[in-house]
Amino acid sequence: MYVGPYVEFAPQYAWVVDIAGSVAGYVLGVAGTATFQRTCERLWWPALRERYPLGSFPSGSEDDNVVRLIHEPPIAPIALLHDYPAHLHIDLGPEAQGLGLGGALIGTLLDALTADGVRGIHLGVSPANARAVGFYEHLGFEVLERSTGGLTLGMRLGDNR
Numbered sequence: 064m065y066v067g068p069y070v071e072f073a074p075q076y077a078w079v080v081d082i083a084g085s086v087a088g089y090v091l092g093v094a095g096t097a098t099f100q101r102t103c104e105r106l107w108w109p110a111l112r113e114r115y116p117l118g119s120f121p122s123g124s125e126d127d128n129v130v131r132l133i134h135e136p137p138i139a140p141i142a143l144l145h146d147y148p149a150h151l152h153i154d155l156g157p158e159a160q161g162l163g164l165g166g167a168l169i170g171t172l173l174d175a176l177t178a179d180g181v182r183g184i185h186l187g188v189s190p191a192n193a194r195a196v197g198f199y200e201h202l203g204f205e206v207l208e209r210s211t212g213g214l215t216l217g218m219r220l221g222d223n224r
């Protein structure tokens with residue numbers, strides 16, 4: 064859901080943190096969310112939907128929640144994508160947090176997207192994840208939307224800043 068299609072369809076925007084030979088975190092992005100969503104609908108979700116039919120796991124479990132997303136993935140609003148066409152996911156294991164690595168990963172991704180002429184980037188985060196929200200705002204992301212689904216943050220890139 065959050066890793067496979069990114070590495071498969073946008074490997075040029077994927078980086079990992081390597082601590083003593085083990086992957087301790089990653090940042091993943093795509094430059095064009097609309098195209099990525101269409102590609103996933105054609106080439107990624109069908110096999111997963113077959114492998115994990117709705118009801119594969121106990122109702123309300125974490126696995127059940129992910130299976131529901133596989134069958135009905137979130138679609139970014141078209142209006143958002145005009146100025147913020149790219150999106151990202153970042154995750155560091157506990158041993159890699161608080162060392163400046165998250166900031167370095169985001170910086171690396173934003174530099175690559177900017178060099179490719181991408182206008183802006185967005186991401187979704189739960190408002191309950193106060194640490195991540197503070198992290199993103201510290202890096203210059205702004206709140207674009209608050210909804211029941213969570214917060215959408217965004218940043219313009221390059222000349223659009």
Ligand SMILES: CC(C)(COP(=O)(O)OP(=O)(O)OC[C@H]1O[C@@H](n2cnc3c(N)ncnc32)[C@H](O)[C@@H]1OP(=O)(O)O)[C@@H](O)C(=O)NCCC(=O)NCCS
Binds near residue numbers: 156160163164166197
């Ligand atoms: C959120 C996360 C990506 C942050 O990465 P990190 O490596 O811990 O953060 P860094 O140490 O690189 O911090 C970068 C900068 O942000 C600042 N910062 C970090 N968290 C902050 C917060 N909650 N509020 C304000 N500033 C914050 C740091 O002080 C640092 O500032 P500096 O560069 O001026 O010194 C990481 O902790 C993580 O993966 N957490 C678990 C998974 C998660 O929540 N992912 C996001 C899901 S949307």
